[in-house]
Amino acid sequence: MYAASNLTEQRFAQSHGLSGAQLPGPHLVSSYKAGRAVYAEGDAIDKCYQVATGAVRVYRLLSDGRRQVVSFHLPGEMFGFEAGSNHRFFAEAITETRLAVFGRRSMHERSQELLDIALAGMARAQEHLLVLGRQCAVERIAAFLADLSDRQGGVRQLRLPMSRQDIADYLGLTIETVSRVMTKLKERSVIALRDARTVNIMRLDALRSLCH
Amino acid sequence: MYAASNLTEQRFAQSHGLSGAQLPGPHLVSSYKAGRAVYAEGDAIDKCYQVATGAVRVYRLLSDGRRQVVSFHLPGEMFGFEAGSNHRFFAEAITETRLAVFGRRSMHERSQELLDIALAGMARAQEHLLVLGRQCAVERIAAFLADLSDRQGGVRQLRLPMSRQDIADYLGLTIETVSRVMTKLKERSVIALRDARTVNIMRLDALRSLCH
DNA sequence: CGGAATCTTGACCAAGTTCAAGCGGTGTGG
DNA sequence: CCACACCGCTTGAACTTGGTCAAGATTCCG
Numbered sequence: 001m002y003a004a005s006n007l008t009e010q011r012f013a014q015s016h017g018l019s020g021a022q023l024p025g026p027h028l029v030s031s032y033k034a035g036r037a038v039y040a041e042g043d044a045i046d047k048c049y050q051v052a053t054g055a056v057r058v059y060r061l062l063s064d065g066r067r068q069v070v071s072f073h074l075p076g077e078m079f080g081f082e083a084g085s086n087h088r089f090f091a092e093a094i095t096e097t098r099l100a101v102f103g104r105r106s107m108h109e110r111s112q113e114l115l116d117i118a119l120a121g122m123a124r125a126q127e128h129l130l131v132l133g134r135q136c137a138v139e140r141i142a143a144f145l146a147d148l149s150d151r152q153g154g155v156r157q158l159r160l161p162m163s164r165q166d167i168a169d170y171l172g173l174t175i176e177t178v179s180r181v182m183t184k185l186k187e188r189s190v191i192a193l194r195d196a197r198t199v200n201i202m203r204l205d206a207l208r209s210l211c212h
Numbered sequence: 213m214y215a216a217s218n219l220t221e222q223r224f225a226q227s228h229g230l231s232g233a234q235l236p237g238p239h240l241v242s243s244y245k246a247g248r249a250v251y252a253e254g255d256a257i258d259k260c261y262q263v264a265t266g267a268v269r270v271y272r273l274l275s276d277g278r279r280q281v282v283s284f285h286l287p288g289e290m291f292g293f294e295a296g297s298n299h300r301f302f303a304e305a306i307t308e309t310r311l312a313v314f315g316r317r318s319m320h321e322r323s324q325e326l327l328d329i330a331l332a333g334m335a336r337a338q339e340h341l342l343v344l345g346r347q348c349a350v351e352r353i354a355a356f357l358a359d360l361s362d363r364q365g366g367v368r369q370l371r372l373p374m375s376r377q378d379i380a381d382y383l384g385l386t387i388e389t390v391s392r393v394m395t396k397l398k399e400r401s402v403i404a405l406r407d408a409r410t411v412n413i414m415r416l417d418a419l420r421s422l423c424h
Numbered sequence: 425c426g427g428a429a430t431c432t433t434g435a436c437c438a439a440g441t442t443c444a445a446g447c448g449g450t451g452t453g454g
Numbered sequence: 455c456c457a458c459a460c461c462g463c464t465t466g467a468a469c470t471t472g473g474t475c476a477a478g479a480t481t482c483c484g
Contacts, residue, residue, distance in 0.1 A: 060338075062347075062424045064424065066424075068341055068342040068345045068346045082331060083328070083332045083335040084335075089338070111323050114327055115323050115326055115330060118327060118330040119294060119295035119330050121334045122295065122333045123294060123295040125334055125338050125340075126282045126337050128341055129280055129340055130272050130280040132341060132345045133280045133344045133382075133384030134274060134279070136472090137471080137472065163431090164431060164432095165430085169345075171345070172344065174472075174473060175430090176432080176473075177471095177472060179431060180432080180472090182432090195480085195481075196430075196431055196480085196481085212275055212278075349440070385440075386441060387462090387464095388441075388442080388464080388465085389441075391463060391464050391465080392440090395464075407449090
């Protein structure tokens, strides 16, 4: 798969103070440059990952190039386990990223933790179904920003690691629509934009009420 | 929750020849009339279910009444476990339905099987994200019909237990669009409709190529 | 400073929704 | 047994949201 030789790897001390579920046992940390693949569709599933720093996108492609981003993963969050023995999604580092890597052994040893993580992943995906199936563009963006804020402990100053294209492919929209909605939210002073990647949530209540 | 007294309950012989994952141990079978709730949002999660006969819809509601059907469950399929301790979805029998009910104990005893089921559920939801996020109406309907066919072992004669409204709420469309697309597929002789609920897949290859 | 990406904005367009009417089977009461 | 009302489904016409295409603005970097 991806040779360890071109990665920065090192022992990873247990109990790191990261949020999210923890798997025990010694494991490695690998560094990924922005845009680098963590795994590809078809690769064998033999590891799982926890983001230490940076961000990861997991997505699928249609034959004609349409892309659906299934999830983003922020520091502390686990990803990389799927049903079956081979990946059906792609995972890539969005920015410079460091990942804690867990091998097959520590996965099998702690199936209870894995169950919790799998159930959380299912819940997340099902929540997202509601957004894609039944919410309009503004609601999608609002839900996205509110979710990002929540996942960082309710911060109001968001640094978006992902591009407009990533957001569009996550929300089932186009970059133009994402951009227009951001502008509209800015005009209504629900958010402020220092630059495209730096969002300041000015009225969290207004943002939440847009999520329905 | 739902009192056992108004249910038909009986001992359920193990190893029933149903497709899908099996959990061991004695359990009960309950009967549900069309439209009856299996559980509601907020109910404690203390059981899980396997469809014996009939069909179940699992869905979520927005405050303004918009509904997103997250999944349908056909004979042999398991449902009812979620992250956390309380349901965040509703589950209802679509038609007259019989369910095998598993208690908390048999759930905890076999977390490995549960893990597989949870991972399968996650995969299913993520697959559906692609449909809702990136496919047009015809592709959604085609994917839906092909999926139903697959889940029944590739049969070409489908009896749809669910209404057009259920399908619409599953695919993020309106009943009118579902109806129009069905008509269009019929005109192209990809399918034949004896009546609204009986679909005959005439050209499975054509249907699949519409799914992309 | 120049060039490439990324993002924003505008004008037009199309897919799907909304609204409204009609169809067809089913069940009920006269 | 028929008339009628009801429900789920289909169809048509007008409309709206978001997509497409194209042109600028901004940022990021070498």
